Amino acid sequence: MSRTLRAVMIILLVASCGQRGGPPPSNLDNACSIIEQRPNYLRAFNAAERRWGVPIHVQMATIHQESSFRSDARTPFRWTLGVIPMGRQSSAYGYSQALDGTWDEYRRETRRFGARRDDIFDATDFMGWYMTQSNRRLGIALNDTRNQYLAYHEGRTGFARGTYNSKPWLLRVADRVEDRSRMYEAQLRACNGRGFGVF
Numbered sequence: 001m002s003r004t005l006r007a008v009m010i011i012l013l014v015a016s017c018g019q020r021g022g023p024p025p026s027n028l029d030n031a032c033s034i035i036e037q038r039p040n041y042l043r044a045f046n047a048a049e050r051r052w053g054v055p056i057h058v059q060m061a062t063i064h065q066e067s068s069f070r071s072d073a074r075t076p077f078r079w080t081l082g083v084i085p086m087g088r089q090s091s092a093y094g095y096s097q098a099l100d101g102t103w104d105e106y107r108r109e110t111r112r113f114g115a116r117r118d119d120i121f122d123a124t125d126f127m128g129w130y131m132t133q134s135n136r137r138l139g140i141a142l143n144d145t146r147n148q149y150l151a152y153h154e155g156r157t158g159f160a161r162g163t164y165n166s167k168p169w170l171l172r173v174a175d176r177v178e179d180r181s182r183m184y185e186a187q188l189r190a191c192n193g194r195g196f197g198v199f
Contacts, residue, residue: 024069031060031184032191034069041069044121052128057188058145059124061181062152065173066097071118073097095123098130106130127152134159145181146174 067073094117115122151159
């Protein structure tokens with residue numbers, strides 16, 4: 001193999017790794033459209049549901065709220081004096097917006113050391129793991145989108161302390177996530193007849 005061909009192959013490999021998630025699907029208000037555009041999403045949702053028991057519509061609504069299905073989503077920068085960047089608001093990254101420490105805990109506990117937050121399969125598996133832990137420790141049903149989201153956002157300790165009760169804006173967000181989950185569930189039932197094999 002020539003040096004030129006080897007160099008081209010390495011460049012293509014590196015470039016493909018950099019484009020792991022691609023742009024988000026269009027029409028994020030339609031679950032059928034999302035999985036039609038990204039069939040790998042449905043495979044990831046199904047895999048997480050089989051492993052952890054978290055329904056697909058709960059996963060989808062949470063990802064929509066956290067990242068709008070952007071694989072490389074990050075929190076905004078903090079600014080001083082309106083012009084000096086002071087780093088990001090948190091270490092949240094990827095589809096699931098998992099924090100560094102929580103992501104590391106997930107990788108240790110599941111022994112998925114190569115998992116990446118910008119990979120839809122790893123992100124949905126993380127969400128399934130996290131929500132299952134919330135179910136075991138806090139008694140939140142896996143299909144209780146609103147409370148699962150609150151525990152996801154506040155952390156299990158914060159949820160147990162009821163920190164969300166002092167955040168009216170967060171309660172409104174949790175209500176919207178629940179509404180979207182119900183909408184996605186109804187849409188998925190409807191598009192199941194189109195051969196998607198969701199339910």
